[in-house]
Amino acid sequence: MKLDELISKIKWNDQGLVPAIAQDEDTKEVLMMAWMNEEALRMTVATRKATYYSRSRQKLWIKGETSGNVQELKGLFVDCDTDTLLITVKPAGPACHTGQKTCFYTEISL
Amino acid sequence: MKLDELISKIKWNDQGLVPAIAQDEDTKEVLMMAWMNEEALRMTVATRKATYYSRSRQKLWIKGETSGNVQELKGLFVDCDTDTLLITVKPAGPACHTGQKTCFYTEISL
Numbered sequence: 586m587k588l589d590e591l592i593s594k595i596k597w598n599d600q601g602l603v604p605a606i607a608q609d610e611d612t613k614e615v616l617m618m619a620w621m622n623e624e625a626l627r628m629t630v631a632t633r634k635a636t637y638y639s640r641s642r643q644k645l646w647i648k649g650e651t652s653g654n655v656q657e658l659k660g661l662f663v664d665c666d667t668d669t670l671l672i673t674v675k676p677a678g679p680a681c682h683t684g685q686k687t688c689f690y691t692e693i694s695l
Numbered sequence: 696m697k698l699d700e701l702i703s704k705i706k707w708n709d710q711g712l713v714p715a716i717a718q719d720e721d722t723k724e725v726l727m728m729a730w731m732n733e734e735a736l737r738m739t740v741a742t743r744k745a746t747y748y749s750r751s752r753q754k755l756w757i758k759g760e761t762s763g764n765v766q767e768l769k770g771l772f773v774d775c776d777t778d779t780l781l782i783t784v785k786p787a788g789p790a791c792h793t794g795q796k797t798c799f800y801t802e803i804s805l
Contacts, residue, residue, distance in 0.1 A: 586803050606725055606728060661802065663799070664728065665798045689773070689774050695743075695770070
């Protein structure tokens with residue numbers, strides 16, 4: 586699928602956003618989940634750097650812009666009902682602001 | 696972290712839901728993303744079978760209840776800002792209703 590077709594098919598939520606899951610291309614770890622609007626998605630593809638939309642700051646957020654921990658885009662996938670994106674990335678450093686490699690470092694005991 | 700602590704800390708959205716990413720424990724493939732409310736999360740842990748909340752049908756949805764393609768719960772993680780869950784599962788069959796192993800089978804050309 587091409588990007589323009591994807592953008593026309595995505596079921597954006599009522600805020601114009603879609604969830605995007607970032608996965609390490611090599612280790613397959615799930616690194617984080619954040620949100621993209623159309624501009625963030627287009628920038629991610631154009632620059633090959635994961636760019637999200639910060640709901641708290643209400644603006645685009647180039648991952649790693651200040652920390653240097655950019656996520657180089659390697660692959661882009663959409664799910665069967667076109668309401669969630671999966672990106673595979675090569676991270677330059679930890680995904681998490683805490684310094685952990687993945688944001689999902691807290692395990693719940695079962 | 697214990698389940699009750701998790702439930703008290705989760706930032707449920709305004710519909711009382713949290714996104715849950717399901718990952719194959721063995722292959723590390725990201726299988727799907729769906730939503731859970733508190734009841735779905737408690738049932739997932741109690742039954743060890745991934746249970747989601749269907750926003751379209753507005754009711755609990757035991758994954759694989761009709762298809763047999765249940766997802767056996769193996770691990771449960773929460774992200775650093777406690778607004779997204781990651782579950783690792785052992786799937787009995789395809790995650791996707793199309794018969795594909797993962798719902799993210801559509802790749803976008805970069």
